[in-house]
Amino acid sequence: MSSVTDTPLALRTPPATPIPAAPAAPSVPAYPWNRRILRGTGAVVTRVAAIAVLAAVWEIFPRLGLVDATFLPPLSEVLAAWWQLVLSGELIDHTRASLSRSLAGFGLAIVVAIPLGLLIGWYKPVANLLNPVLELFRNTAALALLPVFVLILGLGETSKVAIIFYACSWPILLNTVSGVRTVDPLLIKSARSLGLGPLRLFQKVILPAAVPTIFTGIRLAGAYSILILIAAEMVGAKAGLGYLINYAQYNFAVPDMYAGIITISAIGLVVNQVLVLTERRFSTWRTTN
Template sequence: MAMTAVTVPDTPTPTPRRRRARGPVRGIALNVIAVVLGLGIWTLLSRSGIQGLTGPVDVAVRGAELIADGTLPADILASLRRVFTGFALGTALAVPVGFLMGWYGTARGLIEPYVQFFRTIPPLAIIPLAILLMGIGETPKIFVIFLAAFLSSVVATFQGVMDVDKTLINAARVLGASDRVIFLKVVVPASTPFIIVGMRIGLGAAWGTLVAAELIAAQEGLGYRMQQAQLYYDLPTIFVGLISIGVLGLAMDRLLLLAERRLTGWQERR
């Protein structure tokens, strides 16, 4: 009996563009699932009898009240202004200092001991000194946030310059490139991923320092509001402050990730 060959149609291979399109959609779906699961676990814990733990509904109601009377928007703007100013100043100084340390051995020998010394001192420990030297205005608050962002970013930038593949630098020299061209065309692009990582770590450090910074005679801000709520055992307000800081920090981090993708489009990704 003759055998009839069965032809199996080829399964279409997803194109790179289609795979790239699926990635963000899948990531967003997983993020939504994670948020829903988190809210569900929070609700179960609040109803399980844990003393004092408030639930998502109470927090949402309190958040709506703070938005309606203008308290939360004012606190968010005050905290954003402090974090953004300190973070921007810290990063703006950290990048050139990190490049100097990585590119010039003399600058590295002069600056690195101070960077490593201050890295061992928590920025929060600087607060008493900042109050004595700078008063109780906005300056000491911004300064401690600046210090937290600077120390994280400068080390990452320095490490990025040190880790540039020497083969690339030597190849550029063989082709006749000057030190200036090598620095701008080889070192800076190769260091950019490290700089972005340092900025992300510095951003987290800036938000982490915010609450303590706003203890310095602040009259508004998310940290200040949480401290006031603690005095009256106002847990919903504390949760509103925590969630606001988390959401704002996450949004700023995602903006840095977007900038990284724009600036490092040449880099191979998984």
């Protein structure tokens, strides 16, 4: 009778070893958009909370006598005056007049300054020709030239649109030139090595890379178009938010004055947000974290 030891070594079956389990896959959140929604909600809540605190301070301080209510009435009185101006149609008429002037000057500045800035930034002969003139006028404040515009163009709409156009052109022009000149040289060399000609290089590399800087200038110009407009409307205007503020101040209608100021602030926020959304639309190629 043969024993276990007599079994050939090649026929012996080795003991079974357990197969290690595969490592668990990292958990992926089922709804990644939840985090984006929570972040967006948190940002909105923070902004609303800051505005709410400011509104509460504006309402409470005059009522407690911490500030003179004659010169800073409670927010509720200002909002009541604002609503009365809306119901009477006066605020709408003034807002329409201001927006038409502001958008006209702002639009002309975009149409003129962006092509000129691209030309100056891309072609050195044009830059060498125009740089002395640009350096001369860029350091001259727009409001300092307001009397000149009024003397030459009169007190009508032309002088107001012209001064807005002048003020808005500089941030757009200078940022466009900067955006073209600060494009990464490696991108330009790589594009040229691929055989792109000057026109295609400008269209495919230079212009897309300069878009964020150009929109920075456009957003600055949007703010300037409101600020310069208000100053221009305080001189010889018969309609507009600047005229409303000036008229209310002279007649000591302080709530109406603050109602005009609030309207200007709201318009500025809306314009800035529209420009931000437009920038995102034209910069979809950029990666976001």
